Amino acid sequence: MKIKSGDKVKVIAGKDKGKKGKVLQVFPDKGRASVEGINLAIKHLRPKKQGEKGQKIEFPAPLNISNLMLLxxxxxxxxxxxxxxxxxxxxxxxxxxxxxxxxxxxxx
Ligand SMILES: [Zn+2]
Structure with a gap:
Protein backbone atom coordinates (compact mmCIF):
# COMPACT_ATOMS: atom_id res chain seq x y z
CA MET A 1 0.00 0.00 0.00
CA LYS A 2 1.14 3.49 -0.79
CA ILE A 3 -0.50 4.94 2.26
CA LYS A 4 -0.26 3.76 5.84
CA SER A 5 -2.00 4.80 9.02
CA GLY A 6 -0.28 7.78 10.63
CA ASP A 7 0.71 9.28 7.25
CA LYS A 8 -0.20 12.86 6.51
CA VAL A 9 -2.17 13.19 3.31
CA LYS A 10 -3.76 15.81 1.13
CA VAL A 11 -7.16 15.26 -0.46
CA ILE A 12 -6.96 15.81 -4.22
CA ALA A 13 -10.54 15.05 -5.23
CA GLY A 14 -14.06 15.09 -3.82
CA LYS A 15 -15.86 17.38 -1.42
CA ASP A 16 -12.86 17.83 0.87
CA LYS A 17 -10.42 18.60 -1.93
CA GLY A 18 -7.43 20.57 -0.70
CA LYS A 19 -7.77 19.57 2.95
CA LYS A 20 -5.01 17.83 4.84
CA GLY A 21 -5.18 15.29 7.60
CA LYS A 22 -3.73 12.26 9.27
CA VAL A 23 -4.62 8.77 8.10
CA LEU A 24 -6.47 6.95 10.86
CA GLN A 25 -7.06 3.61 9.23
CA VAL A 26 -6.35 1.90 5.92
CA PHE A 27 -8.63 -0.70 4.36
CA PRO A 28 -6.34 -2.42 1.81
CA ASP A 29 -8.99 -4.81 0.48
CA LYS A 30 -11.27 -1.90 -0.36
CA GLY A 31 -8.54 0.50 -1.44
CA ARG A 32 -9.81 3.05 1.03
CA ALA A 33 -8.56 4.99 4.01
CA SER A 34 -10.16 7.11 6.69
CA VAL A 35 -8.55 10.46 7.40
CA GLU A 36 -8.94 12.59 10.51
CA GLY A 37 -11.50 15.35 9.91
CA ILE A 38 -12.05 14.41 6.25
CA ASN A 39 -15.20 13.13 4.55
CA LEU A 40 -17.21 13.38 7.76
CA ALA A 41 -20.41 11.43 7.89
CA ILE A 42 -23.01 11.11 10.60
CA LYS A 43 -23.96 7.81 12.08
CA HIS A 44 -27.25 7.60 13.91
CA LEU A 45 -27.22 5.35 16.92
CA ARG A 46 -30.49 3.93 18.09
CA PRO A 47 -31.32 4.34 21.74
CA LYS A 48 -30.33 1.31 23.77
CA LYS A 49 -33.07 1.67 26.34
CA GLN A 50 -36.57 2.95 26.10
CA GLY A 51 -36.81 6.64 26.98
CA GLU A 52 -33.23 7.29 25.87
CA LYS A 53 -32.47 9.53 22.94
CA GLY A 54 -30.68 8.24 19.89
CA GLN A 55 -27.23 9.68 19.31
CA LYS A 56 -25.58 11.19 16.31
CA ILE A 57 -21.92 10.44 15.94
CA GLU A 58 -19.70 12.17 13.45
CA PHE A 59 -17.00 9.98 11.97
CA PRO A 60 -14.59 10.17 9.02
CA ALA A 61 -15.93 7.86 6.31
CA PRO A 62 -13.23 6.00 4.40
CA LEU A 63 -12.41 7.50 1.01
CA ASN A 64 -10.71 6.13 -2.04
CA ILE A 65 -6.93 6.09 -1.76
CA SER A 66 -6.67 7.46 -5.31
CA ASN A 67 -8.21 10.67 -3.95
CA LEU A 68 -5.35 11.07 -1.51
CA MET A 69 -1.79 12.16 -1.96
CA LEU A 70 0.90 11.54 0.60
CA LEU A 71 2.50 14.58 2.18
ZN1 LIG B 1 9.90 14.55 -0.09
Missing part, protein backbone atom coordinates in the same frame (compact mmCIF):
# COMPACT_ATOMS: atom_id res chain seq x y z
CA UNK A 72 6.17 13.79 2.39
CA UNK A 73 7.36 14.07 5.99
CA UNK A 74 10.79 15.18 4.72
CA UNK A 75 9.99 17.91 2.17
CA UNK A 76 6.37 18.54 3.26
CA UNK A 77 5.04 18.43 -0.28
CA UNK A 78 2.27 16.29 -1.71
CA UNK A 79 4.11 13.62 -3.60
CA UNK A 80 3.85 10.41 -5.52
CA UNK A 81 5.41 7.36 -4.01
CA UNK A 82 8.01 5.17 -5.51
CA UNK A 83 8.91 1.82 -4.10
CA UNK A 84 12.41 0.62 -3.67
CA UNK A 85 13.65 -2.75 -2.59
CA UNK A 86 16.43 -2.61 -0.06
CA UNK A 87 18.23 -5.87 -0.53
CA UNK A 88 18.87 -7.86 2.57
CA UNK A 89 18.64 -4.82 4.78
CA UNK A 90 17.56 -6.29 8.06
CA UNK A 91 17.63 -9.90 9.18
CA UNK A 92 18.95 -10.72 5.71
CA UNK A 93 15.57 -10.14 4.15
CA UNK A 94 14.65 -7.79 1.35
CA UNK A 95 12.65 -4.82 2.48
CA UNK A 96 10.30 -2.71 0.42
CA UNK A 97 10.46 0.97 1.29
CA UNK A 98 8.65 4.05 0.07
CA UNK A 99 10.51 6.89 -1.52
CA UNK A 100 9.36 10.44 -2.15
CA UNK A 101 9.42 11.18 -5.89
CA UNK A 102 10.18 14.85 -5.16
CA UNK A 103 13.08 14.84 -2.71
CA UNK A 104 14.05 11.15 -3.14
CA UNK A 105 14.12 10.68 0.60
CA UNK A 106 13.18 7.43 2.20
CA UNK A 107 9.81 7.71 3.89
CA UNK A 108 9.88 4.54 5.96
Missing amino acids: CPKCNKPTRIKFKILEKSDNLRNKKVRICSKCKELID
Whole structure:
Protein backbone atom coordinates (compact mmCIF):
# COMPACT_ATOMS: atom_id res chain seq x y z
CA MET A 1 0.00 0.00 0.00
CA LYS A 2 1.14 3.49 -0.79
CA ILE A 3 -0.50 4.94 2.26
CA LYS A 4 -0.26 3.76 5.84
CA SER A 5 -2.00 4.80 9.02
CA GLY A 6 -0.28 7.78 10.63
CA ASP A 7 0.71 9.28 7.25
CA LYS A 8 -0.20 12.86 6.51
CA VAL A 9 -2.17 13.19 3.31
CA LYS A 10 -3.76 15.81 1.13
CA VAL A 11 -7.16 15.26 -0.46
CA ILE A 12 -6.96 15.81 -4.22
CA ALA A 13 -10.54 15.05 -5.23
CA GLY A 14 -14.06 15.09 -3.82
CA LYS A 15 -15.86 17.38 -1.42
CA ASP A 16 -12.86 17.83 0.87
CA LYS A 17 -10.42 18.60 -1.93
CA GLY A 18 -7.43 20.57 -0.70
CA LYS A 19 -7.77 19.57 2.95
CA LYS A 20 -5.01 17.83 4.84
CA GLY A 21 -5.18 15.29 7.60
CA LYS A 22 -3.73 12.26 9.27
CA VAL A 23 -4.62 8.77 8.10
CA LEU A 24 -6.47 6.95 10.86
CA GLN A 25 -7.06 3.61 9.23
CA VAL A 26 -6.35 1.90 5.92
CA PHE A 27 -8.63 -0.70 4.36
CA PRO A 28 -6.34 -2.42 1.81
CA ASP A 29 -8.99 -4.81 0.48
CA LYS A 30 -11.27 -1.90 -0.36
CA GLY A 31 -8.54 0.50 -1.44
CA ARG A 32 -9.81 3.05 1.03
CA ALA A 33 -8.56 4.99 4.01
CA SER A 34 -10.16 7.11 6.69
CA VAL A 35 -8.55 10.46 7.40
CA GLU A 36 -8.94 12.59 10.51
CA GLY A 37 -11.50 15.35 9.91
CA ILE A 38 -12.05 14.41 6.25
CA ASN A 39 -15.20 13.13 4.55
CA LEU A 40 -17.21 13.38 7.76
CA ALA A 41 -20.41 11.43 7.89
CA ILE A 42 -23.01 11.11 10.60
CA LYS A 43 -23.96 7.81 12.08
CA HIS A 44 -27.25 7.60 13.91
CA LEU A 45 -27.22 5.35 16.92
CA ARG A 46 -30.49 3.93 18.09
CA PRO A 47 -31.32 4.34 21.74
CA LYS A 48 -30.33 1.31 23.77
CA LYS A 49 -33.07 1.67 26.34
CA GLN A 50 -36.57 2.95 26.10
CA GLY A 51 -36.81 6.64 26.98
CA GLU A 52 -33.23 7.29 25.87
CA LYS A 53 -32.47 9.53 22.94
CA GLY A 54 -30.68 8.24 19.89
CA GLN A 55 -27.23 9.68 19.31
CA LYS A 56 -25.58 11.19 16.31
CA ILE A 57 -21.92 10.44 15.94
CA GLU A 58 -19.70 12.17 13.45
CA PHE A 59 -17.00 9.98 11.97
CA PRO A 60 -14.59 10.17 9.02
CA ALA A 61 -15.93 7.86 6.31
CA PRO A 62 -13.23 6.00 4.40
CA LEU A 63 -12.41 7.50 1.01
CA ASN A 64 -10.71 6.13 -2.04
CA ILE A 65 -6.93 6.09 -1.76
CA SER A 66 -6.67 7.46 -5.31
CA ASN A 67 -8.21 10.67 -3.95
CA LEU A 68 -5.35 11.07 -1.51
CA MET A 69 -1.79 12.16 -1.96
CA LEU A 70 0.90 11.54 0.60
CA LEU A 71 2.50 14.58 2.18
CA CYS A 72 6.17 13.79 2.39
CA PRO A 73 7.36 14.07 5.99
CA LYS A 74 10.79 15.18 4.72
CA CYS A 75 9.99 17.91 2.17
CA ASN A 76 6.37 18.54 3.26
CA LYS A 77 5.04 18.43 -0.28
CA PRO A 78 2.27 16.29 -1.71
CA THR A 79 4.11 13.62 -3.60
CA ARG A 80 3.85 10.41 -5.52
CA ILE A 81 5.41 7.36 -4.01
CA LYS A 82 8.01 5.17 -5.51
CA PHE A 83 8.91 1.82 -4.10
CA LYS A 84 12.41 0.62 -3.67
CA ILE A 85 13.65 -2.75 -2.59
CA LEU A 86 16.43 -2.61 -0.06
CA GLU A 87 18.23 -5.87 -0.53
CA LYS A 88 18.87 -7.86 2.57
CA SER A 89 18.64 -4.82 4.78
CA ASP A 90 17.56 -6.29 8.06
CA ASN A 91 17.63 -9.90 9.18
CA LEU A 92 18.95 -10.72 5.71
CA ARG A 93 15.57 -10.14 4.15
CA ASN A 94 14.65 -7.79 1.35
CA LYS A 95 12.65 -4.82 2.48
CA LYS A 96 10.30 -2.71 0.42
CA VAL A 97 10.46 0.97 1.29
CA ARG A 98 8.65 4.05 0.07
CA ILE A 99 10.51 6.89 -1.52
CA CYS A 100 9.36 10.44 -2.15
CA SER A 101 9.42 11.18 -5.89
CA LYS A 102 10.18 14.85 -5.16
CA CYS A 103 13.08 14.84 -2.71
CA LYS A 104 14.05 11.15 -3.14
CA GLU A 105 14.12 10.68 0.60
CA LEU A 106 13.18 7.43 2.20
CA ILE A 107 9.81 7.71 3.89
CA ASP A 108 9.88 4.54 5.96
ZN1 LIG B 1 9.90 14.55 -0.09
